[in-house]
Amino acid sequence: MTDIKTMIEKEKANIAAIRQALHKIPEIGFAEKKTARFVADHLNVIPGLEVSTGIAGTGVIGLLKAEKPGKTLIIRADMDALPIREETGLKFASTHDNMMHACGHDGNMAMALVTAGILARLKDLFSGNIKFMFQPAEEGPGGAKPMIEAGLLENPHVDYSVACHLWPGLPAGTLGLKSGILMSAASMFEIEITGKGGHGAMPHLCVDALDTAGQVVNALQRVVSRKLNPLTPSVVSIGSFHAGAAHNTLPEKAVLTGTTRTFHKKIWEEYPEILEQVIKGVCESMGASYKLNFSSGYPPLENDHGMIELMKKSMLKVVPDDRIIEPESTMGGEDMAFVLEKTKGCYFFVGTGVENGAPLHNSKFDFDESLLLLGVEAFVRFALNLLE
Numbered sequence: 001m002t003d004i005k006t007m008i009e010k011e012k013a014n015i016a017a018i019r020q021a022l023h024k025i026p027e028i029g030f031a032e033k034k035t036a037r038f039v040a041d042h043l044n045v046i047p048g049l050e051v052s053t054g055i056a057g058t059g060v061i062g063l064l065k066a067e068k069p070g071k072t073l074i075i076r077a078d079m080d081a082l083p084i085r086e087e088t089g090l091k092f093a094s095t096h097d098n099m100m101h102a103c104g105h106d107g108n109m110a111m112a113l114v115t116a117g118i119l120a121r122l123k124d125l126f127s128g129n130i131k132f133m134f135q136p137a138e139e140g141p142g143g144a145k146p147m148i149e150a151g152l153l154e155n156p157h158v159d160y161s162v163a164c165h166l167w168p169g170l171p172a173g174t175l176g177l178k179s180g181i182l183m184s185a186a187s188m189f190e191i192e193i194t195g196k197g198g199h200g201a202m203p204h205l206c207v208d209a210l211d212t213a214g215q216v217v218n219a220l221q222r223v224v225s226r227k228l229n230p231l232t233p234s235v236v237s238i239g240s241f242h243a244g245a246a247h248n249t250l251p252e253k254a255v256l257t258g259t260t261r262t263f264h265k266k267i268w269e270e271y272p273e274i275l276e277q278v279i280k281g282v283c284e285s286m287g288a289s290y291k292l293n294f295s296s297g298y299p300p301l302e303n304d305h306g307m308i309e310l311m312k313k314s315m316l317k318v319v320p321d322d323r324i325i326e327p328e329s330t331m332g333g334e335d336m337a338f339v340l341e342k343t344k345g346c347y348f349f350v351g352t353g354v355e356n357g358a359p360l361h362n363s364k365f366d367f368d369e370s371l372l373l374l375g376v377e378a379f380v381r382f383a384l385n386l387l388e
């Protein structure tokens, strides 16, 4: 019997080296050129892997076929970084100005790459196929959907999927597993309000875009509190408000941007219409016009109950049960949701601990690379149990 644990532990130095090399070269969504080359180079030296690059821009797929035919599983990692100036002081800190792997996607990629190497050596222990999916632009505008449109889920047809994200909100060395809705639908919008500019002393001759936009901000806060069912967790947040240039001039234009969140797919679909109704009412009452650009983003991320139970069963054999935690759902969004809509899947967290105080998307975010081995073990055991 192959000792999987020993195999994985031997990768400790390798996985740290991969993570650090990727950490040095962070690139933002759809610009992951060096990253995609690094990933493809690593997959290309794994015997038996068929590698395709340039999927939906910078996406990479590695296809591993077992001898025996069977079902197909996707193991997915995201490749993009954030436009953040790194302040970790690490030896392997970002060498790219104003870009940083502050969401741990360097770790997500390292786990998937090491998993690919191990599963290629264990090909006799499963049937069917495993597709290693490395996607662009998880932080936005999203690379999973364009990869699906480019044929990700066919040839061979994909039945199952699994992905992992590092999670500083859970204690280090724990697995976060939750069936059902784990993450929110996330959309973004921009509202441009146009009035008629003029003198601050003569408002009756103007249509004040700034004042109208202020009313729109307030009215949009009534969407969640007055228009949506209180039993459907949802958020509308305005993140920016730009208007005006002089103290005595009423501006002609105001621009707002914001985000909507919800655990409910129907509300996700209805949000553009609900927002438009409110904006239209306020603008018409003030004599202003508006343009709403609504970008529907990602649907809610929903885990399959059976897949979560299989992951639990696979890992309870090798980790104490107090290391498996059911995390709270989060209003964060994730475009793995598109893959999970079309396949039975499991998206889980590996806890990296909160001790150092730096959350995801923070310029000081870091983690202990030895924790990545837990994610690798979860991927390997889940794949072997699923496709045995």
Ligand SMILES: [Zn+2]
Pocket (backbone or CB within 6 Å): 103, 139, 360, 361
């Ligand atoms: Zn992120």
Ligand SMILES: [Zn+2]
Pocket (backbone or CB within 6 Å): 103, 104, 105, 138, 165
């Ligand atoms: Zn992320």
